[in-house]
Amino acid sequence: MATTRETGRTGAEAAAGLLPDADRFRWLLGLVVPAAIVVAWHLLVATGVFAAHQLPTPLRVVEALYGLSASGELWGHVAITVQRVFLGVLLGASVGVVLGTLTGLSGLAADLLDPLLQSLKNIPSLAWVPLFLLWFGIGEGAKVLLIAVGAFFPVYLNLSTGIGEVSEDLLEVAEVYDLGRVESLRRVVFPAAVPSLLVGIRGGVGLAWMFVVAAELIAASEGIGFLLSDGRVLARPDIIVGSVLLFAFLGNLSDLAVKEVKNRVVVR
Amino acid sequence: MLADSDVETDDDEGRPDGDATTETERDSEPTTDPATDPPTDPPTDPTLAVSGLTKRYGETVALDGVDLAVGDGEFLAVVGPSGCGKSTLLRVLSGLEDRFEGDAAVGGVDVREGGSDAVGMVFQEPRLLAWADVRENVALGLPADVDRDDPAARDRVDELIETVGLGGFAESSPGELSGGMAQRVSLARGLAYEPEVLLLDEPFSALDRLTKREQQDHLLDVWAARGTTVAMVTHDVEEAAYLADRVAVLGAQPGTVETVVDVDAARPRDRTDEALLAARREITDALGL
Numbered sequence: 001m002a003t004t005r006e007t008g009r010t011g012a013e014a015a016a017g018l019l020p021d022a023d024r025f026r027w028l029l030g031l032v033v034p035a036a037i038v039v040a041w042h043l044l045v046a047t048g049v050f051a052a053h054q055l056p057t058p059l060r061v062v063e064a065l066y067g068l069s070a071s072g073e074l075w076g077h078v079a080i081t082v083q084r085v086f087l088g089v090l091l092g093a094s095v096g097v098v099l100g101t102l103t104g105l106s107g108l109a110a111d112l113l114d115p116l117l118q119s120l121k122n123i124p125s126l127a128w129v130p131l132f133l134l135w136f137g138i139g140e141g142a143k144v145l146l147i148a149v150g151a152f153f154p155v156y157l158n159l160s161t162g163i164g165e166v167s168e169d170l171l172e173v174a175e176v177y178d179l180g181r182v183e184s185l186r187r188v189v190f191p192a193a194v195p196s197l198l199v200g201i202r203g204g205v206g207l208a209w210m211f212v213v214a215a216e217l218i219a220a221s222e223g224i225g226f227l228l229s230d231g232r233v234l235a236r237p238d239i240i241v242g243s244v245l246l247f248a249f250l251g252n253l254s255d256l257a258v259k260e261v262k263n264r265v266v267v268r
Numbered sequence: 269m270l271a272d273s274d275v276e277t278d279d280d281e282g283r284p285d286g287d288a289t290t291e292t293e294r295d296s297e298p299t300t301d302p303a304t305d306p307p308t309d310p311p312t313d314p315t316l317a318v319s320g321l322t323k324r325y326g327e328t329v330a331l332d333g334v335d336l337a338v339g340d341g342e343f344l345a346v347v348g349p350s351g352c353g354k355s356t357l358l359r360v361l362s363g364l365e366d367r368f369e370g371d372a373a374v375g376g377v378d379v380r381e382g383g384s385d386a387v388g389m390v391f392q393e394p395r396l397l398a399w400a401d402v403r404e405n406v407a408l409g410l411p412a413d414v415d416r417d418d419p420a421a422r423d424r425v426d427e428l429i430e431t432v433g434l435g436g437f438a439e440s441s442p443g444e445l446s447g448g449m450a451q452r453v454s455l456a457r458g459l460a461y462e463p464e465v466l467l468l469d470e471p472f473s474a475l476d477r478l479t480k481r482e483q484q485d486h487l488l489d490v491w492a493a494r495g496t497t498v499a500m501v502t503h504d505v506e507e508a509a510y511l512a513d514r515v516a517v518l519g520a521q522p523g524t525v526e527t528v529v530d531v532d533a534a535r536p537r538d539r540t541d542e543a544l545l546a547a548r549r550e551i552t553d554a555l556g557l
Contacts (some may be wrong), residue, residue: 172395191400266399
């Protein structure tokens with residue numbers, strides 16, 4: 001309202017300059033509530049409502065992260081976590097694409113595999129951890145495999161459904177124009193399933209971040225999840241909160257990246 | 269059906285001429301032929317030949333003993349009430365239904381044994397690939413032995429896009445086109461296939477009246493220029509009479525050919541041509557409207 005009244009007063013010139021600006025900076029509105037929370041957080045700690053050894057002030061968290069990054073320690077943790085997520089997604093999504101394509105195209109494969117995979121997807125990430133430790137030890141392989149399990153299911157489920165639900169109308173077009181099996185897959189079925197695949201990858205990346213925490217909390221000597229548990233051992237709540245915020249930031253960043261790819265590829 | 273012609277008809281179009289005129293015209297049809305076509309039915313050596321075609325879906329009989337013959341370069345329209353199996357007929361001819369009784373052949377080859385390969389189809393909806401541009405959509409219809417990356421193939425596609433009046437839209441995506449334009453892309457795709465017979469399944473039924481007329485004239489231009497054999501299904505009597513050389517009238521379930529009406533108006537046709545009005549009356553009579 002204030003803006004409207006002001007533009008009214010300063011005339012057309014100001015209105016012309018102001019309105020596009022208002023649209024361009026609209027995304028800043030999304031920062032208002034988080035900023036308010038940070039302020040409230042600071043006040044609650046500063047006035048002693050929360051004890052500082054349980055919840056550090058926002059400034060302490062920033063200082064802790066800055067200290068870690070200045071010493072170079074932080075970047076090692078971030079790099080190894082990002083690498084695990086990347087490799088895990090790559091592996092999980094690849095297997096998801098193969099099995100999703102198989103069950104999407106072949107009724108027999110769907111009958112054989114789908115019931116099994118549908119029930120496996122309900123196993124919580126932490127439940128896999130002891131088994132993976134037992135099977136694959138505590139090396140990188142176990143962590144990447146665990147993350148791959150997380151990334152696999154959304155990719156598999158979405159692609160399989162996407163391929164199975166390609167419009168019958170378009171398949172008839174492919175048949176009338178004698179495209180043949182290979183061409184009809186290449187020109188009709190796979191392009192039609194690309195949006196479903198990207199929805200799956202987006203879900204898979206999200207789950208990969210959940211699974212990387214599970215992997216790193218339990219058996220790791222580096223990574224953001226390790227930093228998190230290390231903060232607990234050292235009784236450093238600033239490091240704990242800093243690690244949580246790092247996860248939030250990186251998870252968000254990867255989600256935005258996949259979303260951006262989706263927006264560019266998918267024609268509505 | 270002709271015997272019932274003195275029964276009052278309720279054709280939706282106002283009609284200036286009386287019954288007497290119609291009668292004389294109709295009587296003259298089987299014997300003399302004022303238009304360019306030689307006496308038509310049935311064509312010897314037809315491009316499209318259907319005999320005793322019966323198609324069942326479970327207990328439902330969609331088509332019952334249909335006989336049809338379409339000569340080379342001829343334009344046949346098939347009209348009938350909803351649910352009479354018009355679309356089923358085209359699905360059989362295009363090879364989308366391979367289980368039926370009787371015979372259906374294109375260029376002398378049974379549609380179950382590859383005859384349907386010589387058929388192109390324009391569906392009721394445009395059915396375009398939403399992610400591909402107009403050029404790619406038209407190129408989808410190119411015969412399998414044509415290399416799509418060959419410059420000659422590309423020129424051919426661009427020429428077809430021009431032919432259907434969409435020059436300048438080759439890079440547009442289907443979402444940017446109007447319904448009429450999208451349906452013309454679908455027509456160009458059918459033509460790219462260079463079919464012996466082009467099947468049209470109520471291609472203009474979703475369009476408004478004005479666009480529909482434009483598209484009809486446009487189709488006639490393309491047909492005249494390319495000499496393709498056309499079989500078109502429609503429920504629009506006016507459209508059938510205006511476009512077709514002959515109109516096959518199907519009865520309600522199960523679909524059987526009630527009669528085949530010759531449309532003896534000279535081309536290019538005028539929509540108010542007496543002969544068209546006569547044909548329309550004959551078709552509506554046969555439909556029992």
